[in-house]
Amino acid sequence: MLDEYRTVERRGEKEIVIRRSRFIGHAAPVETEEEAQRFVEEIRKKHPQATHNCYAYVAGERDQFQKQSDDGEPSGTAGRPILEVIKRRGLKNVAVVVTRYFGGILLGASGLVGAYAEAAAAGIDAAGPVIRRLHRLLTVEADYGRYGKIEYELRQRGIIIRDTAFTDKVTVACLPLSTEAERLAADLTNLTQGQCPITLGDGVYMNHPAGE
Numbered sequence: 001m002l003d004e005y006r007t008v009e010r011r012g013e014k015e016i017v018i019r020r021s022r023f024i025g026h027a028a029p030v031e032t033e034e035e036a037q038r039f040v041e042e043i044r045k046k047h048p049q050a051t052h053n054c055y056a057y058v059a060g061e062r063d064q065f066q067k068q069s070d071d072g073e074p075s076g077t078a079g080r081p082i083l084e085v086i087k088r089r090g091l092k093n094v095a096v097v098v099t100r101y102f103g104g105i106l107l108g109a110s111g112l113v114g115a116y117a118e119a120a121a122a123g124i125d126a127a128g129p130v131i132r133r134l135h136r137l138l139t140v141e142a143d144y145g146r147y148g149k150i151e152y153e154l155r156q157r158g159i160i161i162r163d164t165a166f167t168d169k170v171t172v173a174c175l176p177l178s179t180e181a182e183r184l185a186a187d188l189t190n191l192t193q194g195q196c197p198i199t200l201g202d203g204v205y206m207n208h209p210a211g212e
Helices: 033-046 079-088 108-127 144-156 178-191
Strands: 004-008 012-018 021-029 052-059 065-069 094-101 129-142 160-166 170-175 198-209
Touching: 004 021, 012 108, 021 033, 021 108, 033 052, 033 065, 033 094, 052 079, 065 079, 079 094, 079 108, 094 108, 108 129, 129 144, 129 178, 144 160, 144 170, 144 178, 178 198
Parallel strands: none
Antiparallel strands: 004 129, 012 021, 021 094, 052 065, 052 094, 129 170, 129 198, 160 170
């Protein structure tokens, strides 16, 4: 699993008008090529009267699934510009469809390239670019006397605390970055003199603002 990658947070769409043609950029996060293809088909069904529904997607940990389609536009004027926007932004696991309703004015090859790129970017922006970082679930069980030290340490280090259960003991479930999880476990063991059971669980992806 990748430690982090850039993608979009949610489905989004944005319409722009260029020389009377309506271009609607749609973007969505996808985990597999099958999800990407289903998204494309969903947009096609949503806009059956559109002149074109051009698309591109990148999926897979190594970007091994990539496809683009001009959907009847001149070759290289739609699918490729959409794909280049995805790549230029360094995005993974994302599908983008640009729907066009022709407005009666021909744009020419260069005009089409620019229009599809602009609409793709608008759709991606509407979908909320994020960084997905791999965290790892860490659970620590402590008596009430040691809980304060543990909580203080986690908060000082900016660790996400997912849940805290108070019974006859305190169980804290937190989500350090995967790359920091083993070090945190060792530090908590030292902090508590080895008196608090610590369990490392599965990896969990979480979204972070793209500006981080």
